[in-house]
Amino acid sequence: MAVTLVAAIYLLPGLLGYERYVITGGSMSGTFEKGSVAFERTVPVSALEVGDVITYMPPAEAGVDNLVTHRISEITTGEGGAQLLRTKGDANADVDPWAFQLTDDVQPVVSFTLPYLGYVFMALADPAVRILVIGVPAGLVALRSLVDVVRALRGNPGATGVAA
Numbered sequence: 001m002a003v004t005l006v007a008a009i010y011l012l013p014g015l016l017g018y019e020r021y022v023i024t025g026g027s028m029s030g031t032f033e034k035g036s037v038a039f040e041r042t043v044p045v046s047a048l049e050v051g052d053v054i055t056y057m058p059p060a061e062a063g064v065d066n067l068v069t070h071r072i073s074e075i076t077t078g079e080g081g082a083q084l085l086r087t088k089g090d091a092n093a094d095v096d097p098w099a100f101q102l103t104d105d106v107q108p109v110v111s112f113t114l115p116y117l118g119y120v121f122m123a124l125a126d127p128a129v130r131i132l133v134i135g136v137p138a139g140l141v142a143l144r145s146l147v148d149v150v151r152a153l154r155g156n157p158g159a160t161g162v163a164a
Contacts, residue, residue: 013039019108021055022118023069027089028053031071032113035122038069040108045083050075053110054087062098069110070096 013020018039026034031053040055048054053071058064070087073095078084085102088095123129 017041018111019055021067021069022121023113024066024118024122025089027092028069028071029091031090033115035117035119036113036115037117037121038110038113041111042106042108045102045105045107048072048075048083048085048107048109055108055110056087056100056102058096059098059100062096062100068096 018041021038021040023032023034023036023038032038038053038055050072053069055067055069057066058068068087070089072085073088074086076084076086076099078099078101082101084099086095086099124133
């Protein structure tokens with residue numbers, strides 16, 4: 001029952017059209033904290049507004065090689081009518097030093113967050129933790145099943161709870 005509930009909680013947001021991201025930095029502290037899971041809905045880029053919180057990959061020249069979740073602080077029109085965005089983390093004093101253009105026609109926008117849940121995903125990213133949380137219980141279940149099979153083969157059906 002517990003496994004089914006966890007699986008449903010994990011799969012349900014995707015079925016409802018949400019993307020999920022774990023917040024791994026503190027630049028949005030005060031709004032949501034490190035370790036939160038951000039749930040985002042995809043909207044047309046043309047629908048973005050100042051104040052929306054988005055997750056995006058900064059331009060290559062920014063020197064940042066991971067996704068960033070920041071609030072849109074400015075939208076301007078650049079050369080050829082291209083929409084240029086500037087963002088800022090709520091906990092940061094300054095606007096991000098780069099302006100950028102989104103390359104897709106749609107962009108995920110944060111709808112809501114769940115605090116602390118991301119720490120579970122961050123922990124499970126560590127192979128040693130995964131082995132402890134998933135591998136050890138699976139091994140114990142397999143060992144128990146093997147013991148039951150051996151007992152049944154030896155003619156001791158009462159050991160497995162099966163009546164003769």
